[in-house]
Amino acid sequence: MSLSTGRTARRHWEFLRSFMLVVVMATEGLAVAAGTSFARSAGGTSPQPTVAFYYGAELPVDELRAFDIVVVEPDHGFDPTTYRTSTSELFAYVSLGEVEPKRRYGQDIPQTWFNGTNTAWGARVVDQTQPEWPAFVVERIVAPLWARGYRGLFLDTLDSYQLAVERPEMRRLQEQGLAAAIRAVKKAYPELRLIFNRGFEILPDVHREAFAVAVESLYQEWDQAKTQYGEVSQSERDWILGQLKTVTSQYRLPVIVIDYAPPAQRELARRTAKKIKDLGYIPWVSTPALDYLGIGSIEVMPRKILMLYDSRTDPDLMEAPIHRFVDFPVNYLGYVPEHWDVRQGLPSFPVVGRYAGIITWFRSDDVGLGAALPQWLQAQTAQGVRVMVFNHFGFPLEAKRLTLLQLAIGGGSRERDAVTIVRQDRRIGYEAAPLPSREEFVPLRLLQGESLLTLRRGKDDGEDAVAFTPWGGYALSPYVVAQVPQAKTFRWLFDPIRLIHEALALPAMPAPDTTTENGRRLLLIHIDGDGFPSRAELPGAPFAGEVVLKQILEPYQVPTTVSVIEGEVAATGQYPELAPQLERIARRIFALPHVEVASHSFSHPFVWKEENQDPAHPEAISLAIPGYHYSAHTLDREIKGSLDYIDRTLAPPGKRTEVFLWSGDTNPSDAAVAKAYEATVYNLNGGDTLITKTNPSLTAVAPLGLQKGAFFQVFAPNQNENEYTNLWRGPFYGYERVIETFEMTEHPRRLKPINIYYHFYSGTKKASLRALQKVYDWALAQPVSPVSVSDYAKKVLDFQRLVIARDEQGWRIRGATHLRELRSDPAWGYPDLAQSHGVVGYADHEDDRYIHLSGEAEVRVTFTGRPPATPYLREASAPLRDWRQGRDRVEFSFRETRPVHYALGHSERCRVSREPGLRADRVIPSSPAGRRNIEGTGTGTGTITISCRP
Incomplete structure (x- = not known):
């Protein structure tokens, strides 16, 4: 790029770091901004970091940014420097006690350095007494990771030496060698933060080198030899708890507990994470492969919806019905459509936990995938992922395939028989009434669920054309959108926003909003x-x-x-x-x-x-x-x-x-x-x-x-x-x-x-x-x-990337620095300004409550049944520059030099002090009850101070 234009390399880099949306593959970077601190989460409410483990190659970047620390498999080629933000950082997985065959550096380790095998995982155990091993760890394993930008490591297999040696004196030698390797790493890279996986035996020697200690399987475990999940025995649990007590009381180190549960049993994962958290430990509950977005101290609420289409019939996605008709309702609900062309096959990575649901729109009942499509859909629904099918199912409607989805196919009536509507729910007929079609009649019947539109052909055949099912729902052609005769316009036969929300059983959570x-x-x-x-x-x-x-x-x-x-x-x-x-x-x-x-x-x-x-x-x-x-x-x-x-x-x-x-x-x-x-x-x-x-x-x-x-x-x-x-x-x-x-x-x-x-x-x-x-x-x-347009574009890009998670107190939102509005249901209550962080006020419009944000890196929203008891921002005609609220004082300013109109709620006991350049404010009645609130117009960028009486 030419510097003569004034666009310096610095601006180029900062722009890409801040606003580039990247598909993360093996060697691609992750788009975020720089600088990380883990002293405590935003708002100072938690002394412990939130931690996630994800070893899959398809990294769900946006979702993982909800966590302070994310441990990844570095061989997948992620770039930690472009991932790093002020609130989230990647740590690299390092096996210090074993070497797996896939590790490149393993070929350079002399055979005499191995003294055992972990048959369950197919790895070779390293003899920690080898004098050259610490230098090898520093130079061949850690140095390349440091050069790539990793500033944290998760040290695994710290007790694998126990597989190779049994005599206490020999084990002590192994422990000394292991401790020497760890000290060598910290000496070479003092800023490197190390999470130990167990390593209880060496903690007396190297606890000062540890950032945290992790342990696996406190409540729920995975038995690799038997390839099955199970519950940890009480005796094993008691032993682990005894070790962890020493870690926390004697060494004052944070503890991370990694448990394992089937993806389909997400409620079990929630209960397990809560039990771990209640003990004061940092939980992570996932699958043994750690390639699934599990549950930790917080639970990420997926904001992406997987949208399947067929490029054979829709080669230009811009013109595809799934984009033209469905993307907007998905956006309105607060979700991001992620389109997937079935021509490239079906996703092989875990969907549950990563996506809020699946939506399909096919133009025929055969997209060429045969039985693979219904089997894949059934596998997703078995894990709790809900599906909404529009137009056609995409596979031949044969009984053996439909039974996977609890549907049945009929037959027997003649095609020339009349088709009539026998049941029409009030939700049908939103913008246009359904017109029965003989040509597109499909004798598809629900085995379980709720039909919203049922038709009949002849005496026997019926069609449940629009329905909710135990796994989601579907709406068949031509009962989705109707084309206006002699026009290029269309009408929905139902409210797509409501239908998608109900079919996918989307959770009640705040929706990011780009309109306000x-x-x-x-x-x-x-x-x-x-x-x-x-x-x-x-x-x-x-x-x-x-x-x-x-x-x-x-x-x-x-x-x-x-x-x-x-x-x-x-x-x-x-x-x-x-x-x-x-x-x-x-x-x-x-x-x-x-x-x-x-x-x-x-x-x-x-x-x-x-x-x-x-x-x-x-x-x-x-x-x-x-x-x-x-x-x-x-x-x-x-x-x-x-x-x-x-x-x-x-x-x-x-x-x-x-x-x-x-x-x-x-x-x-x-x-x-x-x-x-x-x-x-x-x-x-x-x-x-x-x-x-x-x-x-x-x-x-x-x-x-x-x-x-x-x-x-x-x-x-x-x-x-x-x-x-x-x-x-x-x-x-x-x-x-x-x-x-x-x-x-x-x-x-x-x-x-x-x-x-x-x-x-x-x-x-x-x-x-x-x-x-x-x-x-x-x-x-x-x-x-x-x-400006650039301001609006920033909000849209925030919408695409921001992450929402929940814990016992409410909601955590990261990435909403430009997008500063959330939409909520008034039935959830009011934002609790005392318990929330980064929330400055709210206002109601129609049936929605709009929550105003300050642009903090992390926002916490907690709801309460009572209106705010302190002053809050009801509305303003410009973005806030800052907002500082104390018990009896509020200070704020705007990012605008033109006149700015603002109004505060619950400010009847307050008065305004003005900075030079601000026009006089006025106190006006602003509620049916006659309560008086502050409303004013500022003509400068000075700080407005509101002082209030108790």
Whole structure:
């Protein structure tokens, strides 16, 4: 990357560490920020770290970030430096007493250094008395791990020498050698933290070198020789407890207890973890392979849903029904869709504990996997993972396969017999009524469960078309979505949000929310660069860019992300003779303090992916720029090149482009999205949120975005004026109908932020300008919190990565530094401000309670049945910079220089002291009971102090 653009290597690295979403494979990094401390968890509420063990190759990075320490198998190639955050760190597994055949360094160990075998695990026992063994451990085992960035090790097999020697004096020699190796490691790397697995015999010699001590099988065990789970005997448990008492009382070391339970018995794992925790120890309950997201001091609540589809029928996921129709309800519920193409086979890693459920959408009853698909689904449901099937099951509906899912298939009636509805639950008919179909009648019957829609053909055959089952639920075609006749719009036959929630039995937990901050609906505004050089139908025929500057951007001084197309305004583009004038206007726009700088590409690709282009019509691929042809080989020119041009030529000192806005079909390739991340800018556009009074359907509400390879494409919350004006054919005042969309995505549920999104060509006509002004005036009359596109993108990326866990006190959330709102059910009560951490207030909207967060690295939310007894933030029109709350005092400030409106709850006994630059606040009645609360408007960034009487 060129340093002449001002994007230094440091900025590049920090951006990728903070916002890159990475698929973790054998040698790929994990995207997070740096710095770790384990003195205590956020909020200072626990003196012990939370610990997880995960030896699988497919690391569930986001979920494991809930834990302070995660012990991993280093041979899988994870990068601990890019994983490390302020709250979570990887420790490497090291077998100090045995060497497994798979270890590379094992080939370099002389055969004379082995003195026994662990037949249960197929490993060779090391003779710890070998004088060169400590140096080998330091140089060949530990040094490479230190060089890779590991700063903690889990030392296993510390008692394996007992398999090889029996005489006490010989064992003592082994123990001395083992202690010498450990001391050599600490001498070479004093900062390295070591967790011992058992090693009770050597603790008197090396307890000062230990960070913690682990032990396996206190209550539940795994017998490797018998390959079975079981309960630990009381005598064995008593012996272990005696050893652990010495560890804690004499050596003052934390204790980690690792127990084993079958994945299907998650409740047993919960009970076991609680018993361990009640003893004061750090629990981890998992499988013997430790390749399963188990339960520790906290239980991670999976936020990903595994979404199966078939690329044979849906080659472009952007157009696949599972993405178009199902991703949004999943997002609304607070979950992240993770799409899985069954063409690559079925997942081989454990699903339970990692995913909140499975959703499938297939276009036929045969995706080519035969019996493998129903067997795999049955295996997941047997472990407690629930499944929701949409459209088709994906395998032939034969009795032997259906019995695995407690279903049966009938037959016998004639295809020409009429089909009628014999039972329709009130949950059916949400946006459209079901129309019985003879062509798609399937005589599928429930053996156990609840049918929501039952049809009959002839006298005997019945079809349970939409149903809840013991393992989840299904909805068969054509009773999922119905296409509106002679239109390209659709209607749900049921509320997908409710149906998915019920079918997957999703737990009652707070949902991360990207629509709101501090109780107010977000407002973001962005302009695509199209039409900047167009002449307006106004006196003097000014350029559209100048019209938008004078009539929109200058009068409406709210955060706005503005882009230009280099090929339209630069001398290297279509209009070199106009470039000096156009660039001058662009510089004036970008100099406005409320404008965020963005690029809309070099040549405005209309079709980003080559496989979707028509070579016979090059004019439909991108703008015609002399000497240039867009292709997959020119992505650098489109993205980094246009960013560099804007930074070098148009952006004022101190400003750089922050956003890349996708053009044309807004369906970039994986490689294109990767280029945007490499350029350290955020990306936006895509999605088709076009819900209106003439298209009143949740099928017209788009999800947050789409994963493109290792990176995430962030969708615009709403569509632009092109869609509201019949592709700019008129009526040109049509964009005012976007207000319908804003209203319908606010009630009865808040589904989206307000997003004013348009092109510069809206400045060419009086009707479109008036429509824009009407939309601005409406939006700014609402209680909103204006943000830039980059701010919104950060929230979406937080949504994709943040982790939620629970313990006895409530909820722990990590990764919600930019996303600062949770949505909860008022029936759960109020946030307990005294017991919570990182929570500053709440507000109710419709049937939801919105909980405001401060942006801490770790948030703790505890609910109570009583409203707060101390002042809290009810709403604010800008993000908080900080919030400090004491028993009789609250101090806070905002990250905003423009006027900020705020309101506090339970502040009737309080008064305000103001810093210079803050306008006088007022105390107003704000409840039906006449209670008086503080409400004010600050015009600066000074600290506001609230002092309260007892």
